[in-house]
Amino acid sequence: MSQTSTAPPAEPAAPTPEPGRSGRRRLGDSPVVVTALAFVAAIVVGGVLIAVSDEQTRNAATYFFSYPWDTFRYGFSAIWEAYKALFEGAIFNPGRASSGTIAGIFGPISETLVSATPLILGGLSVGLAFRAGLFNIGGQGQIIAGAICAGYVGFAWHLPPVIHLIVAAVAGILGGAVWGGIAGFLKAKTGAHEVISTIMLNYVAYYLLAFLLSVESFQRPPYGQAISNSILGSARLPHLLGGSLRLHLGLVIALLAAYGVHWLLTRSTLGFEFRAVGANQNAARTAGMSVGATYTRVMLIAGGLAGLAGVTQILGTNPAITQDIDAGIGFDAITVALLGRANAGGTVLAGILFGALRAGGVQMQSSTGTPIDVVDVIQAVIVLFIAAPALVRGIFRLKGSGAGTGQALAKGWNG
Amino acid sequence: MSTTTSPSPGTAPTPEDIVVHDVVVKPVSRTRRIVTGVVMILVGALTFALGRNAEAHSARFDLSQGSEFIHLPDLVLPVAATAYVCGVLILVLGVLQAVKGFTKPWSTVVGSAVGLLFLLAFFCWAASGGTGSTIDLLGVLENTLGLAAPIILGALGAVLCERSGVINVAIEGQMLAGAWAGAMFGTVIGRSGGVVAALVAGALMGWLLALFSIRYLVNQVVLGVVLNVLALGLTGFLYDALMQPNQDSLNNPGSFDSIAIPVLSKLPLIGPLLFDQNVIVYLMYVLIVVIQVALFRTRWGLRTRAVGEHPKAADTVGINVLRVRYRNVIMGGAIAGLGGAYMTIGAVGSFTKDITSGNGFIALAALIFGRWSPRGAVGAALLFGFAYELQTLLSLVQPPVTIPTNFLAMLPYLATIFAVAGLVGKVRAPAADGEPYVKE
Known part of the structure; x- marks a missing residue:
């Protein structure tokens, strides 16, 4: 055996701690x-x-x-x-806060939470898939699919206020779920690795969006620009702290979703199956669970959560579909899930943290270059x-x- | 070819120890034969329809540049007749396939033939819009090669990496680092220095991938994603902070001139296409041949594949698994870095943020579509490059029916999904790809 130039990959686990250390x-x-x-x-x-x-x-x-x-x-x-x-x-910005207005005092926090909202939802999506042993690298595609569906319902359909919002949100969730579900279904039926299929589906969604934005029925007048009609007021997520701050209901949705994922993973049979498959798929199969069906289900839900991130973006933060609607959230969500250690509470904190970095980064760029x-x-x-x-x-x-x-x-x- | 590795004696078998390989050689099933046949018949029918839809009578193809020994005249083809002939040929092949089925060596030939016939008819049809236009076929092929070059290099780097058992999702990051370093150092110390800097930058990204995956056992997919974010952030930051304000002194490397190889470049068609290129492309030719031969014909290649398929067995016969992986991952990173450099000092001559724009992921797709072999990856990369070029072409010649170019852009990705889903034959990764090796 030739001598290894590199150190062993991991120190062997010591059975008892050394005294004193x-x-x-x-x-x-x-x-x-x-x-x-x-x-x-x-x-x-x-x-x-x-x-x-x-x-x-x-x-x-x-x-x-x-x-x-x-x-x-x-x-x-x-x-x-x-x-x-x-x-x-x-x-908190002491300079702006001294004006005493709500926007001055809570402005920065509001921006942080606005940035955090899709990151939390995306992080939940990636984290949930992690727990079932799957990598959802497809957040970008699922967000785009969700935003397309929610956005289309939001600007093209005319419905009464609250109903419109709900229908648009459900459409977005379904869009994301379908996009994620494809990867889960392919994994279950053909064994196609979900990392490969989700990465590829990201690009398929990206070009699908590019195509839709080149179609006149999607564009806003005057036609010819790659931006959709604005979302109608009846489908917008209401602001939480008045019109001067951008913080919208999306944050509440994200927190509810986090609680939902927590409940799903710790209290429900479905969540137990997810975790069982993630921990040891052979054992899960022996115990009578359908591993394939679990893959499809978890990717449907994960896709739905990412789709919801697209919903909060399109109905709350940026009320018109553009080519960069994803804005890197799909990939950032992976880092959020990792930092949050794939559990719901941790993901919320990680999302807020990275949201703060995003919001603060904008200020940093503008004031210090x-x-x-x-x-x-x-x-x-x-x-x-x-x-x-x-x-x-x-x-x-x-x-x-x-x-x-x-x-x-x-x-x-x-x- | 189903093998089961037995766990070493004395230890309890863990699920990781049992690797069940799928049967690689499958007899062509009846359903697959018929489905393929039907698909071919449909393609034939479509080809036929193209002939009926054509507007102009003839299509003109430009095949030469003017500097060759033999000046190829423009190729003029009657659109409808060409499409009908191609369509009938495809239909015949499709019927034969559905009834009898072609076996291994022939199925590839038939598949390529159908593809080429369809493309020929398609090109004729595309050029027949309005009163007809000329398609610069040589230009199309040249652009295809240009678009494919970074993908080829990225995929070749990933072949080295993944064949030794480390998943490389970080091709994009390695290319981006190479593109940045190539432009920056290409300006400061000259373009040749830029190439070296790109190799080093790619190798550094490769080293990070190796260090974290081999030594710290970080999940390789996660790691790849994070390294991409890191590379995007770093190059974006350094671009904004250093290059953007000093474009002339830090981001103005220009691009390599093409070097015509004396006799070869005068050959008709392939001369200007293959032998009038810049130095990075020539390097790429060398790398393609060397890697293809070395991987399957040398001791290094055997070791690399052994480590990627069954590290424990490789270790048993005295191969230093970790060292092989470190070397390959770092070399792979360097090659991907060169691919990045092609995009700056090989083509546009300056760096912009996120200049690789997903080429690293296309390279990953090419690697998978090409079934983890250098030759296959090159073929897939050329195909993907052609899909890109087709978008440009179709917007130039304006065929009788406008085709949304975005759907063409989707093709490489859809093709890869179909490939991994097993619809175009079984795709199998190296058995230990992505599994860290911990010596017991």
Whole structure:
């Protein structure tokens, strides 16, 4: 056996904690600590990028060796300003709040929650599929399908106010459910891997939307532009805090959906089947459950949840269908679900957190010129670190049992 | 060919230890034979209908550039007659297929023949709109190759990666990193330096994939998605922060000139098509041949495939599984990075945000559609590139009936869904693809 240049993938699990180090050992195993440290790491990475993007800091770095203090001074001030703007955009802005208006005080929080709404719903969708052992990479396609259906009902049909909203929302949920259900059905009937089929369905939905937006009956007059008619007032989600804030009923729907998913997974027979199939499909099959039917069902529900994310976008946040209606939510939802550890409560918190980053990022870009893309980097780094607890423990020199989350979820294309 | 690996003695069998492979060679079933036949008959009928629908009498195809030894004259075909002949031929083949069925070597030939006949009729019909227009066939093929090149490189990189057992959903991210590095360093230290930088950037993304999947056992699909987000964020950030304000000094690499290979480039049709390209495309030719041969004919290839199919067995005979995986994943990343560089310094000559725009996912589709083989991936990538080019073509020549180009754009993705659903033969990934290997 040739010598391995790389370290063994995981430290073997020690049966008993070493005496004297048990405190640190427990720390390294706690998901809260790992999450918090992943956060710290991401903030540091983001900080480095912000400093690099700051022109003054870059200039100071040219004479770093003669006078390093300048580099650090300008760098830290750039980082401070950027993160301050992010905080002000996401949570509370003392400058705007001093005006005393509702918009001034709650504006940032409202923006955070508006961004969080589809992320929570998308995260629930991905997380639910995770629990049944499926990867729903198709959030983008399902959101688009949901938005198309809800949007079409919203602008083309004329119904009484509340009924219109309900019908449009149901149409959107159905659209998403069908789009997700296709992947589940294919998996159940033919064994087509859901990752491949959902990725491909994303693009099919994308081009379907592009086609619809090129059809005159979908466009708004004057025709020729890739934007649909506006959603009629009777189908819009009502604002929660008055017209000056964008926060709409979608948030309540997202929270209810989170509770629903929680109930489904912990209290219902269907949810038990999902978890059983996710934990061990052979055992589930032996116990008499239909694994194929479970795949189809879980993808129908997951698709419906993602479709609902499309509904809140189209009936609440952006009341007209455009090509970028998904706005990256489908993929962000995966990171939300991972951060939320695929349970409903965690997903809500993760969604709000990433919503805050989105909302704050906009403010940061406009007031300090730091590109909002840094938020993507922060998000990716958090999730990378959370997925590899051993790495976090290594960086921060914590001891842990070595159990990774990855292995539990790992399976191949043929699985 | 159904095999069951028995767990090592002394340990309890776990579900992961039991790998049941599907039967690979299947006799052609009756239903499949008839369904295929019926589909072919329908295609034949459609081809026939194209002939009836044609407006102009003849279609003109431009086949040469002017610099070849033999100047091919424009090909002029009578539209209706061509479509009728093609349609009848397809119908005959379809009936034969439905009644008798073609077996393995012939089924491929028949399939390609039907495709080509249909395309010929389709092109004639497309060029027959109004008073008729000329189709620059050479141009169409050149554009197809250009559009396919990054997909081919991305898919080749992923072949290396997945054949050794690591799922690569991060092709998009690797290409994006390569595209960015190619443009940035191509401007600062010259285009050749840009190619090197793209290889390194892709390799770094590959290294991240390898590190997290092999050492930290992170789920590889999740990891790929996250790495894509990371690459999109990083390149987008660096573009906005550095390149956007300094377009001239940091984002102006220009693109490689094409180099005509002395004699070969003068051959009719294939000369200007294949041998008057830029250096990245020539590199691509080399990579295609080398990877195809190496994977199936060398010790390295055997080891790579062994590690991807059955790492435990490979380990038993003394192959260092993790090292093989690290190497392959990093090399694969570098090749995908080169594919990204083609999009900047090989084609448009500058970087823009999200310039790869889903090409990495098309490459993934090509990899799967091509059944994890270099040759198949190249073929699939060319097909997908052609589907793209067809959109441009149809908007230029204005056929008698306008075809929504968005549906053409969907074709590669639909084809891949059909492929994984087993409708066009069984697609099987390397057995251990995506499963981390932990030595006991």
